[in-house]
Amino acid sequence: MAQDGAVTEAPPDVRADTRARIQQAALELFARTGFEQVTADEIADAAGISRRTFFRCFATKADAVWGEFGAHVDRLERLLAATRDDQPVLASICAAYVEVNDYAAEDLPILRQRMALILGEPALQAHSQVRYADVDRVVAEHVARRTGQAPDALLPRLVATSTRAAATTAFEVWLADGTTTLAAALHAAFEQLALGFPGLRTPPARP
Amino acid sequence: MAQDGAVTEAPPDVRADTRARIQQAALELFARTGFEQVTADEIADAAGISRRTFFRCFATKADAVWGEFGAHVDRLERLLAATRDDQPVLASICAAYVEVNDYAAEDLPILRQRMALILGEPALQAHSQVRYADVDRVVAEHVARRTGQAPDALLPRLVATSTRAAATTAFEVWLADGTTTLAAALHAAFEQLALGFPGLRTPPARP
DNA sequence: TGCCGGGTGGCACTCGGTGTCACTAACGTG
DNA sequence: CACGTTAGTGACACCGAGTGCCACCCGGCA
Numbered sequence: 001m002a003q004d005g006a007v008t009e010a011p012p013d014v015r016a017d018t019r020a021r022i023q024q025a026a027l028e029l030f031a032r033t034g035f036e037q038v039t040a041d042e043i044a045d046a047a048g049i050s051r052r053t054f055f056r057c058f059a060t061k062a063d064a065v066w067g068e069f070g071a072h073v074d075r076l077e078r079l080l081a082a083t084r085d086d087q088p089v090l091a092s093i094c095a096a097y098v099e100v101n102d103y104a105a106e107d108l109p110i111l112r113q114r115m116a117l118i119l120g121e122p123a124l125q126a127h128s129q130v131r132y133a134d135v136d137r138v139v140a141e142h143v144a145r146r147t148g149q150a151p152d153a154l155l156p157r158l159v160a161t162s163t164r165a166a167a168t169t170a171f172e173v174w175l176a177d178g179t180t181t182l183a184a185a186l187h188a189a190f191e192q193l194a195l196g197f198p199g200l201r202t203p204p205a206r207p
Numbered sequence: 208m209a210q211d212g213a214v215t216e217a218p219p220d221v222r223a224d225t226r227a228r229i230q231q232a233a234l235e236l237f238a239r240t241g242f243e244q245v246t247a248d249e250i251a252d253a254a255g256i257s258r259r260t261f262f263r264c265f266a267t268k269a270d271a272v273w274g275e276f277g278a279h280v281d282r283l284e285r286l287l288a289a290t291r292d293d294q295p296v297l298a299s300i301c302a303a304y305v306e307v308n309d310y311a312a313e314d315l316p317i318l319r320q321r322m323a324l325i326l327g328e329p330a331l332q333a334h335s336q337v338r339y340a341d342v343d344r345v346v347a348e349h350v351a352r353r354t355g356q357a358p359d360a361l362l363p364r365l366v367a368t369s370t371r372a373a374a375t376t377a378f379e380v381w382l383a384d385g386t387t388t389l390a391a392a393l394h395a396a397f398e399q400l401a402l403g404f405p406g407l408r409t410p411p412a413r414p
Numbered sequence: 415t416g417c418c419g420g421g422t423g424g425c426a427c428t429c430g431g432t433g434t435c436a437c438t439a440a441c442g443t444g
Numbered sequence: 445c446a447c448g449t450t451a452g453t454g455a456c457a458c459c460g461a462g463t464g465c466c467a468c469c470c471g472g473c474a
Contacts, residue, residue, distance in 0.1 A: 152380075155407070158400070161369075162368075169369075197366060200354065
């Protein structure tokens with residue numbers, strides 16, 4: 001089925017192709033009906049494959065939403081490794097986050113769909129913690145290199161988790177707002193973080 | 208079975224009693240064999256109840272580890288509500304976190320066991336995100352009150368997520384270290400956060 | 415005595431995820 | 445051409461987390 005042509009398409013990885021088809025089908029079903037409501041069989045049917053094949057391409061239903069997130073983490077790691085030492089640490093992390101999330105305009109709708117699911121569906125929120133752990137590890141190692149501390153010391157860990165918190169918060173406001181760009185939201189969040197939340201020190205007014 | 212005595216023990220809530228027994232049994236099994244390795248039937252057997260009753264007392268295997276976390280969130284909310292307005296916002300949040308996590312010395316071993324599981328077992332890390340969401344909501348509402356912003360604006364959300372990141376990081380170093388107190392770790396993390404990570408601005412030395 | 419309500423156990427069921435095996439198509443080599 | 449190899453696949457059985465349902469037991473109450 002769907003064996004379109006025989007020589008028209010070069011078959012580099014059959015696997016990567018089915019992965020993409022599954023992802024697309026899953027994302028659409030999730031967006032329409034909700035993550036928990038969609039069963040693995042339904043995704044398999046929609047993608048024209050068997051349930052078993054689905055779980056061979058994605059270890060988890062949730063992984064079908066995250067897509068090629070591992071590649072993003074690798075890219076983040078490379079960007080951080082290429083950082084110049086005279087740049088402030090937080091600025092280098094912010095720049096890396098912005099760069100990694102610099103999507104082309106035509107990819108933004110899919111990104112919105114994906115992030116709305118990840119940030120909105122409880123089951124996906126839960127799963128995200130595991131993926132974030134990889135990000136945190138990469139960032140913590142970067143901070144450790146820059147400060148000469150151990151990667152599991154307080155400061156590297158803290159910088160990693162709070163910058164990631166800033167990034168996800170930026171994603172949330174970007175998703176909810178719709179008028180600002182993702183880069184602007186990221187910069188705003190990192191600025192608050194780097195300056196110790198100056199926004200907290202200016203209450204309405206203090207008599 | 209285990210119907211010890213008839214009048215010796217006043218039965219205020221049968222449910223709360225079995226909850227406690229289940230929790231104890233589950234925590235011990237998890238600590239010994241690992242969270243994923245222990246089956247719900249085994250916990251039920253160890254606690255002397257049926258599998259069905261286990262899932263009536265705890266909606267999830269993970270919930271047996273978290274115990275009465277909802278009560279902690281409620282307490283955090285009350286503490287934040289009772290905050291004086293002339294105290295800096297971050298300081299009030301830090302104080303509330305310290306207060307909520309001010310365990311008696313005899314409870315520390317159980318706390319260590321519990322937190323080692325929550326922070327170490329991937330399945331529990333994932334589940335934790337859902338519980339943290341409640342904490343974040345409470346803190347964000349506090350910040351929103353103090354700053355006059357909407358609870359879902361950037362700053363309240365950001366402060367909530369990054370202070371919670373600071374708290375969990377403090378828990379991690381406290382757990383790994385063993386020499387510092389939890390309160391000290393929390394204060395150290397919040398201080399870094401409030402001052403914009405001064406530790407980042409003093410690299411080994413800059414020639 | 416009979417009724418009632420909460421805690422319980424047993425059972426069947428759904429669904430996510432895994433291990434295993436057989437099948438098929440593509441490929442290189444004799 | 446026949447052959448073995450390999451990757452991708454589908455079918456099936458299986459495990460474990462949860463859930464819905466019903467029957468049971470027991471203490472309280474009219």
